[in-house]
Amino acid sequence: MLGTIKKTGEILQLFDRDSPEWGVSEVADLLGYAKSSTHDLMSSLAEIGLLQQTDKGRYRLGWKLVDLGQALVATTELRAVARPVLEELAAGYRESTQLALMDAGMVLYLDRISGTQPIRVVMTDMGPRVHPHCTALGKILLSAQPWSQIEEIVTRNELIRMTENSITDLEQLKIEVARVREEGFAYDQEEMMTDLCCVAAPVRDYTSRVVAAISVSVPAYRFQRSRNELRRATLEAAGQISRRLGYYR
């Protein structure tokens, strides 16, 4: 760890919404470096655009930070980031995993890794868009919406009965979504397709917003005995993806 860069980090760290402007002396006092050294650091940072100085000689964050941040966000593709994690998750349990997001009130699948167990869940007959109320992914994505949006989505789509386990009552769905929002994960226990169970967890970006969800699909008979373990792994994988999207805490 180079000292100059360590100090750079300490200096940049000082600038936030509450104190967006710092003077050289202030910083030198607070960090315990000589005023002249601090000046060298800050004026150099200003030269490369990480800081800028006001007309009064004090320093603010520089606009290059915005540029670089935008470049980062623009080049961070959800699918590319999620892919290796989904593959690892799929490989670990030899079950199918998928990545989806909410688009116009429907669950839109972005990626899918097939499990390798001899008897595995095959979803070739599934279209790319499904109703949210009967899938684990959908429940997660619903739970990230405000109640007004949820009601609108649900009333627009109607709560279609796919299996005998499907939730078709609005009140019952509200209870389920509230639970999902509380606990941070969702199950689908043969609610969309007989013999198909899922666990899903939310994927967040650097703004803490839920931008997607991932899930593991398992045949019902195998789901019962490994549910807790799968849930743990799915939450872990979702956390990994989230962190690579800039989410922390």
Next chain:
Amino acid sequence: MLGTIKKTGEILQLFDRDSPEWGVSEVADLLGYAKSSTHDLMSSLAEIGLLQQTDKGRYRLGWKLVDLGQALVATTELRAVARPVLEELAAGYRESTQLALMDAGMVLYLDRISGTQPIRVVMTDMGPRVHPHCTALGKILLSAQPWSQIEEIVTRNELIRMTENSITDLEQLKIEVARVREEGFAYDQEEMMTDLCCVAAPVRDYTSRVVAAISVSVPAYRFQRSRNELRRATLEAAGQISRRLGYYR
């Protein structure tokens, strides 16, 4: 200029939308530093969050950049940035200057510095919101909108005749807005109030978007002989504000 920070700038500069990922050797070759030094730099930058490394050991921009960038944007207040420049502009010519932005199709005044000449433009009888079609500020702000928006705004507000110079014909306004968009400045020659003339110029933020406009107001008799000089100064001042908002080029 500290060498380590100069190198930091060079390294960060490499990361953009086209090549968001770099390896240590690549960077070392391109910049002409030793591989080990480059490694020290990049791994240190990763430690303070300005970079992050992928699972394959290469480097990408770090999420701290987004944090800091957001903190900068959040704490950059248009009015506070524009104020000193407007004051200088007003002092230089002893005329009134103003800052405005487009809000719901109307020109919303954010700030105003009164001129100091004995006979000056007083605008106490002006409400905070005025129609865009008859002011220099409004024309600038209109010219930043897409044509569909302009038409909608204009048809919603109607082209009210304020003076005999007011533009009341849609086609005529379109020609004028096209000219403004082309040339980058706008005049108001007694179009809103008899004896009142203005020059306005656009203020852009770091996304190059026109977020506001500034203008200088002058009595008509004085305007005729100093128009070109005032235009130059207004454009210069608008450029200054824009640069402090992160606009460059």
Next chain:
DNA sequence: AGCCTTGTCCGATAATATCGCACGACTTGG
């Protein structure tokens, strides 16, 4: 007007970033 603090500049010293080299882990090509 006078004092205090600010950001900046300069020169000597000592800390430290730099470099070459070597190592282990992959990937690539034969």
Next chain:
DNA sequence: CCAAGTCGTGCGATATTATCGGACAAGGCT
């Protein structure tokens, strides 16, 4: 399937260079 090439990383000696105290001009404040 092994070998030659790449990659990112760790270490130790050298010399570059960041650091520090002091001095300076410029504003801000009482």
